[in-house]
Amino acid sequence: MDSVTQIALGAAVAGVVAGRQCTPKVLLAGAALGTLPDLDVLISYGDPVSDMVKHRGFSHSLFVLLPFSWLLATLWQRLRPTDFTFARLWLLVAASLITHPLLDSFTTYGTQLLWPITTPYAVSSIFIIDPLYTVPLVVTLLASVLWRDRMAKLCGIGLTISTLYLGWSWLALNMVENRVDAQLAGTTLADKPRFFAPTPLNTVLWRVVVKDGDQYWEGLASLLDKNSEISFIAKDRGERPSQLASSHLSDLEAFTNGFVKYEQRNDQLVVTDLRLGMVDYLPFQFALAHKQAAQWQATDPVQLESPAVKPKHLPALWLRLLGNQDIDANLCHVSECPTSEMNVQVSSGTRQ
Incomplete structure (x- = not known):
């Protein structure tokens, strides 16, 4: 998905995990974590075909992001102590990172979720830019900044609406698949x-x-x-x-x-x-x-x-x-x- 969507998703996920401890800084951290996997676009693999097939590779792998999230949470706790328990801090970091490739796997391009197994996973139920998925996240995040006592709740509402829309996209895909199966x-x-x-x-x-x-x-x-x-x-x-x-x-x-x-x-x-x-x-x-x-x-x-x-x-x-x-x-x-x-x-x- 596009960067705006991934930033909004990361922030919303962080807000939900943080719960009553959610603050604007937590949302900013979630936003940064949400877009972090896409920094692999800065890596050149030497030619345009390799750049294409290796994008959404190691940086989107569950085998990489899970231990990486544990490392980030450990460094965060040691360098910038917070009121979070380590378990909740690790969950916040891991969820903000992992929801990025999980969402990408619903697009047409494909995501190597199990890299170094290079088989891409592509549900292909949502376009790489879809306002109906992104707008609820952005609107509720903006509202959470205005009503800070309801931050986590508002983030949860936006995340719920967007997730329901993602589920709808899968249902719509199945409707079209069944239609084609019947015709052919x-x-x-x-x-x-x-x-x-x-x-x-x-x-x-x-x-x-x-x-x-x-x-x-x-x-x-x-x-x-x-x-x-x-x-x-x-x-x-x-x-x-x-x-x-x-x-x-x-x-x-x-x-x-x-x-x-x-x-x-x-x-x-x-x-x-x-x-x-x-x-x-x-x-x-x-x-x-x-x-x-x-x-x-x-x-x-x-x-x-x-x-x-x-x-x-x-x-x-x-x-x-x-x-x-x-x-x-x-x-x-x-x-x-x-x-x-x-x-x-x-x-x-x-x-x-």
Whole structure:
């Protein structure tokens, strides 16, 4: 999640744990602890692919944060003695730190909660910025500064509302998953890998990606749709060059669970993460190889500039969120809009 959210979450958690001993200084400490795991962005791993796949690694690991919280609590107690018992002080530090990666694991990007096991965990039920999660935390924290005798209670109210919203996001994800399962049952896509992600700033409109060999199917599903049938769009996914040996490409494929697109642009191999972004706005694109004399040669990774958002698509997205399914075709690039036959394969159900 974004830094503002993590700061607010850390402060709220610290306030709840502190209880009657909560003070503005406790909230500031919780805010600092809440954003501490993201300081790994200051570490360069040498190239953009490594920076991407290793972010939310050791600094977000429960195996690291638990002993680190004990060390911080010990130093805090010795250098700045407080009225807290050591057990409560350790709980405050640990909870403020650990809720950061736990929240991150609900996003699409993925979090290596069990590093050095590098498998990322991604529930993918909430966008990296969602005001409906953040605002209750911020409002109740500001109120707690004004009514200091109710600090812990107000922090608890904000944390409860945000946690309930997080639970709602998981429920909404399951509703969309069940809808897709029902539509694809008995079709050639029934057992294909699929990925779900909320569109920016909400948990009502969802993006669905189904991986199908050298192509993928992309669709939008709103919880306000009257028609449960999703209009999927078929797009070319390309193929991995069989002779190319690239550790960076392997790392990216593992990190995305294979949800990548391969494209040849001039003499470059461009690999795109299909999970993050939507339609034509897929920001994580990397040039990983160069073709010379009909052979692919791995090169140092270069992250390409993100495509600019077209303003004309923003009103369409809002209408689509409200359940207008007639504009699905307008949300894809003109050159990539599907033929009617491509839609029929999924919508009507080509049986196996």
